[in-house]
Amino acid sequence: MNLISPVREINWTQSEKKIARRVFESALSRQLASITARTKQMLEDDSADVWAVHDYLTQQRKEIDRVYDYRYSMLIFVFARLLRDGWVRESDLDGLSREKVNEIQHIARIR
Amino acid sequence: MNLISPVREINWTQSEKKIARRVFESALSRQLASITARTKQMLEDDSADVWAVHDYLTQQRKEIDRVYDYRYSMLIFVFARLLRDGWVRESDLDGLSREKVNEIQHIARIR
Numbered sequence: 001m002n003l004i005s006p007v008r009e010i011n012w013t014q015s016e017k018k019i020a021r022r023v024f025e026s027a028l029s030r031q032l033a034s035i036t037a038r039t040k041q042m043l044e045d046d047s048a049d050v051w052a053v054h055d056y057l058t059q060q061r062k063e064i065d066r067v068y069d070y071r072y073s074m075l076i077f078v079f080a081r082l083l084r085d086g087w088v089r090e091s092d093l094d095g096l097s098r099e100k101v102n103e104i105q106h107i108a109r110i111r
Numbered sequence: 112m113n114l115i116s117p118v119r120e121i122n123w124t125q126s127e128k129k130i131a132r133r134v135f136e137s138a139l140s141r142q143l144a145s146i147t148a149r150t151k152q153m154l155e156d157d158s159a160d161v162w163a164v165h166d167y168l169t170q171q172r173k174e175i176d177r178v179y180d181y182r183y184s185m186l187i188f189v190f191a192r193l194l195r196d197g198w199v200r201e202s203d204l205d206g207l208s209r210e211k212v213n214e215i216q217h218i219a220r221i222r
């Protein structure tokens with residue numbers, strides 16, 4: 001497979017940039033909805049420890065801040081990570097070049 | 112009024128120590144229940160921002176850690192603060208010496 005080298009400039013067309021923004025925002029929305037649902041679930045328990053909820057949110061926030069990096073030089077890696085973790089679906093990537101999709105899928109498998 | 116000086120040693124009898132512990136724990140339970148309820152309420156909103164919830168909990172946790180100081184030298188001030196804020200009720204203080212109750216009430220009014 002002819003893989004994109006992380007060090008060379010990756011070109012994103014205008015239409016790909018629009019798709020990338022949508023993919024990024026959708027994944028973030030899904031993940032935030034999941035964190036919100038989990039937080040509610042933790043609070044349902046009558047013996048809920050509200051500081052355990054706080055610890056959970058602190059950890060999730062750090063993780064989200066770390067992963068969601070919207071730089072065009074990073075997006076292939078970001079999408080690969082999110083694909084692997086299930087926040088991005090293969091069909092979300094429709095409209096990106098075959099080369100980019102291959103790269104994202106490849107990195108998702110090996111990381 | 113003959114007020115206890117903050118610098119002089121305040122004597123707590125064994126029975127007062129038991130009451131103090133109960134007052135302290137009850138106030139903390141009430142306040143944590145209130146924080147939990149508020150957190151749930153914030154999450155009820157469909158447009159809930161889970162990081163706003165996280166910020167709220169961070170701030171509340173700092174405040175709780177700061178206020179709830181179970182040192183006998185500090186308890187009069189802690190209880191005064193909690194009385195003023197409504198987490199301790201006057202009736203909770205039954206069984207403490209008249210001098211201590213007066214002092215707590217006095218500080219609660221002036222702070």
